[in-house]
Amino acid sequence: MVRASRLSVAATLALAGLGALLxxxxxxxxxxxxxxxxxxxxxxxxxxVGCVRLSPAARTLRGATVEGLVAFDAEGHIVPALADRWIITDDGQSYIFRLREGTWPGGSRITGETAAAVLRTALAQLKGTPLGLDLAAIAQIRVMADRVIEIDLAGPVPDLLTLLAQPELGLPYARRGAxxxxxxxxxxxxxxxxxxxxxxxxxxxxxxxxxxxxxxxxxxxxxxxxxxxxxxxxxxxxxxxxxxxxxxxxxxxxxxxxxxxPVIGLFGLLVETENGFLAEAPNREALALAIDRDAIIAAFNIGGWQPTTRIVSAGVEGDAGTVGERWVGVAPEQRRALAAERVTRYMASGKPAPLLRIAAPGGPGTRRVIDRLATDFKAIGIVVVQVGEDTPADLRLLDATARYGRASWFLNQLACSVHKPACNIAGDQLLAQARQTADLRERARLLGEAEAEITAANPYIPIARPxxxxxxxxxxxxxxxxxxxxxxxxxxxxxxx
CATH class of the missing domain: 3.40.190.10 (Periplasmic binding protein-like II)
Structure with a gap:
């Protein structure tokens, strides 16, 4: 049996302060x-729980009632579910699952044919989502025997078991979970x-x-x-x-x-429009320059919660180390002065001071974050207002935990097929090449280049880990x-x- 991919030692140690807090x-x-x-x-x-675009609460309930091939235990390890055993070929491009004896709801036998059909449907429904991109390397699902199916990959997916354990990959039969x-x-x-x-x-x-x-x-x-x-x-x-x-x-x-x-993921501002001040990458970068991340963290008084200016969390698998934290050694006042200069340049042609709407959930924690952002942006000449989560906005407070601990997860969230505003075509092409590359070292190099391109476009402004x-x-x-x-x-x- 193969366990889920875990975070690297460096990443785990960096997060130890969070996990230990009591x-x-x-x-x-x-x-x-x-x-x-x-x-x-x-x-x-x-x-x-019947759809595949699930809220966090719906994921919890679906994960309990709709089994997939594998599942998570309490500690995040992979355990058997509909499949009671599996093997992975030496090249990592084929996963063979033996299904357990048993029945679907209603009494029909669990067979390779029925499980493969339901899995194909689930994958089709995920197209256009970040999770769909994570699974894009699945080339074929074949029935090998009465209770054996094989998943063939176009390229290695080291975290395939972790992906198959996601609630969205639960396999309902006749619309009922097993x-x-x-x-x-x-x-x-x-x-x-x-x-x-x-x-x-x-x-x-x-x-x-x-x-x-x-x-x-x-x-x-x-x-x-x-x-x-x-x-x-x-x-x-x-x-x-x-x-x-x-x-x-x-x-x-x-x-x-x-x-x-001790999670990793994305917590920051996602650009929702390329109109007005946000039309140009240097202006979007001005927002990233202006944010006092340490002050946001300090507002919560949580030991071990770290700010970041990177899209990808440092130390995860597939991080080539070629992209580091931005503006290291540049004093906060210098960064803010550069950001203010860009706002002044934008207004020089008679345009009004930028007014940006930030879509975010309600709650006292959100209020602390938005209040700090409002202070930082006001200092460079930008006014912000908070609007509801489902309201059209210029920016959205993105708060998502990684499904697996690799650089590809972070970058897939910002792929052009997933999120159009301010997406970077060059970075997207590098990301697509990485998905098709079997050599993991070459894949890491391509992912590093993709991160650099996407970072320069500033479609997402990191604040901290979730x-x-x-x-x-x-x-x-x-x-x-x-x-x-x-x-x-x-x-x-x-x-x-």
Missing amino acids: LGVSACGRRSGGPLPIALIGDRTALD GPMALGRRGASTELTMIPPEKRGLVPEEGFSGHVRPLVVDLLPAAKAVQRFNDGTADLVLGGRVDSFPLAQEAALARGNVQLD LRWSLVRAGVTGFAPNPWGWHPLPPMALLPK
Whole structure:
């Protein structure tokens, strides 16, 4: 069995401060065997797990109810799901999966033909998304035997297992997921229960019901989720991000623990239009120059949370090291003066001072970020206003965790087929070449060149790595901080034996 690709040692050590952070005091866990009450930050739309463009909350629920070939355990390692074993050929360009004995919902046997058909459909639905680009090297899905399928690649995809474990690659049959959990109702709440092995076409397990517990999940706004934890009516809060982190800090002072995941990804401003001031790359760079990232980080008082001016997190696999942090050795006042000069030049022809709309989620954490950005941009002659997440805007606060720890994930988020405004054609072509290159050293070189080109175009203005938090009461089992910020529900339903 092959485990998921992990972050490099350098990247893991750099993030250790985040993972180790523990605030507040412990409280008693719920009695063993009773339902585990969970507050999941999100809204009722997360219950629609049938699509492939999922919200974070919907990904959590889909991951529990719609199995793929493989899955994640609590620590982010790859474990069997519909496939109970697999092998990878020496050249890394073919993955062969043996499917488990069992049935789809409704009683039909799980076969290579049915699994391959559903997987092809899932891949087709992901076209035009960053995840679709991550999987673009899949050339063919072949049925080799009754319960054996092979995925052939046009080039190596070292993180294919990690990608196949994503909830979007769950394989519903006849629009129904194969588990391992069933979704139902408990009053106004959502209840998830482990499906007995015999109902999945598997061998019955003696004492199964005594080794599992139901999960009672409520989809709530962040403030209500934290209140549930404070009231003692939830033992776990999942789905915390920067926008709601101040609420977690307040909760930790009362009772409970804040757990931070050592994630990487993108947290910054995504350019949404090439009109007006944002039409030229030097003007977009002026925004990047003006931001006081240290001040934004300081507003949250989190040890180990680091600012960055790079698109790609340093130290990940495929980072050739040719692109470093920008403007090293340049004093903040010099950077701000250069940015102000570009705004002045823009207005010299009679154009009004730039007014930029930033689309961002509500929440006290977002307010802290936007307030700091407003101060920084005002100093160079730019006014900003915050608008809702779904409102047309000039800039968008992007907050996304990496699905796997390689440079390609970061750059695929900014590919022209995914995000058109201010995309860089030269960088996009280099990125496409890298996807087709089998030699990993050459691929790293191409990715480094692509990052340099895309960075110069400034379609995205980095601020820091993302922040992911949970509230976890003492005694809760099945939860573990991990590099993906992903907390699967099935391990939480298993009772220690």
